[in-house]
Amino acid sequence: MSDCSNIEIREALPELLHGRLDAIQAAKVREHVARCAECAAELELLERVQRLYSATPAVNTAAIVAALPRPRTRRAFSLGMLRAAAAIVVLLAGALVFRAAMSGSENGKNSQVVVTPDTPAVTVQRDTPVTVGRVAQPRVLAMSLSELDDLDADEMESLLSALDRLDGAPVAEPDTLMGSVSGIGT
């Protein structure tokens, strides 16, 4: 059995068999096959082969479907995602706790007070305003300028002497704290 020289038509025969040609192409091929013995014989052979293949082994569709995995429905947050999020939260919380613990330890080192014999012991109680700093002669400093006129010569001399004993103004502005100070200068 010889082959037709029109390779384009021969290539289209399996397509014609399976209805994959459009109407115009199918008509063109059929027209050629009608007047070409080689192509008619080849198409007949292909039809026999197709019948051979169409004798199909039985397929148990239900058994196949039963063996299939369940569809994984698409959710905004899948169980896996929620588990991952929970794990991240736990890790972050753990890291924060660890960091806080380490920070506390560092502060503990920095807050150690070195007490020397020259350092006054200071006790601060909350809710009581105090002034921290050098308090020199509060009685004298409480006087106003108008009161100076009422002083006699002895009192004026005593005041000047007290002023002479002062060894300067405070180095820094006094800090006002909510608390009381006791034991200064002890």
Add this chain to the structure above:
Amino acid sequence: MVAQPDRADDRDDRTLIERWLGGDERAATAIVERHATAIARFVSTLGERETDEVVQDTFVRAFSSFDSFRGESSLRTWLFTIARRLVLDRRRALRRRPATESLEGVELASGFTALDSIVAAEAEGQVREAVERLSPTQREVFTLRVGEGLSYKEIAEVVGTTEGAARVHYHNALRTIKDALYV
């Protein structure tokens, strides 16, 4: 002359896959019913004895991977590709087993057995014998081309070759069958 791709079928397949991915389990039945017969036919022509098992495994693997199916090829072509890989894997596994029987004999017998189960008439028997004389690759390509109507491009995807090579295998197979039947 270019064959028209079966775009309607492809769209239907994609719709069914989307429905299944969305939780519609009835879509699975529709998908299996559309393609199981063709897969079984193809698997049997590859000489696989356990057709049912391979067809089932093909669908299980496909349904497990639908998330990654990008639709660049048709679903049927993709299923053929999976089925072919499974058959090859089974053959490799068979080769690794201790040889209790001739491997060549096993493959030859399985091929005849598969076709014996689907061919009865004498005329068809002649065609069957002619197809049996084809080399495995020729038979595979010829089956996909004539039995399933795949294009050379689709055949190349399934078999893992080029369109040109698939075309050559088809024409060589056709020549061999003609010689067997008409000489």
